[in-house]
Amino acid sequence: MGRYGIRPEKLATASSERDTGQIMKIIAIANQKGGTAKTTTTAALGVLLARLGLSVHLLDMDAQASLTRTFGQTDPVDRLYSSLKDRTGLPVSEIASNLTLTPATIAL
Ligand SMILES: Nc1ncnc2c1ncn2[C@@H]1O[C@H](COP(=O)(O)OP(=O)(O)OP(=O)(O)O)[C@@H](O)[C@H]1O
Ligand SMILES: [Mg+2]
Numbered sequence: 165m166g167r168y169g170i171r172p173e174k175l176a177t178a179s180s181e182r183d184t185g186q187i188m189k190i191i192a193i194a195n196q197k198g199g200t201a202k203t204t205t206t207a208a209l210g211v212l213l214a215r216l217g218l219s220v221h222l223l224d225m226d227a228q229a230s231l232t233r234t235f236g237q238t239d240p241v242d243r244l245y246s247s248l249k250d251r252t253g254l255p256v257s258e259i260a261s262n263l264t265l266t267p268a269t270i271a272l
Pocket of ligand 1: 228
């Protein structure tokens with residue numbers, strides 16, 4: 165089992181069993197240094213891949229919630245924190261065609 169209790173082998177099984185038969189790819193934009201366009205790159209990449217016709221889900225796990233604000237979203241009731249605490253489904257907001265977002269809040 166990996167960090168945060170995620171089992172990579174389970175993720176691989178889940179992705180290969182999706183109805184569409186397509187494999188889900190996870191892209192993480194990471195850099196230890198702050199202010200290096202991680203959020204900007206994530207937003208731009210997500211929008212462009214969605215415009216190409218791919219189904220894109222953006223997951224904002226940063227308490228700064230910059231990605232969430234980029235799309236003019238907020239989450240007054242902090243559903244992401246609740247879903248992680250109670251192990252319930254993640255909140256999903258529709259942003260545009262092919263593009264959804266799990267919003268973050270400062271309460272994370
Ligand atoms: N190509 C660019 N040209 C000029 N400014 C940019 C460019 N990309 C991002 N910026 C600006 O740089 C700043 C930092 O970008 P961003 O918030 O994406 O970085 P970050 O790595 O996510 O930061 P943090 O570490 O705080 O999460 C923002 O003000 C953003 O508008
Ligand atoms: Mg950021």
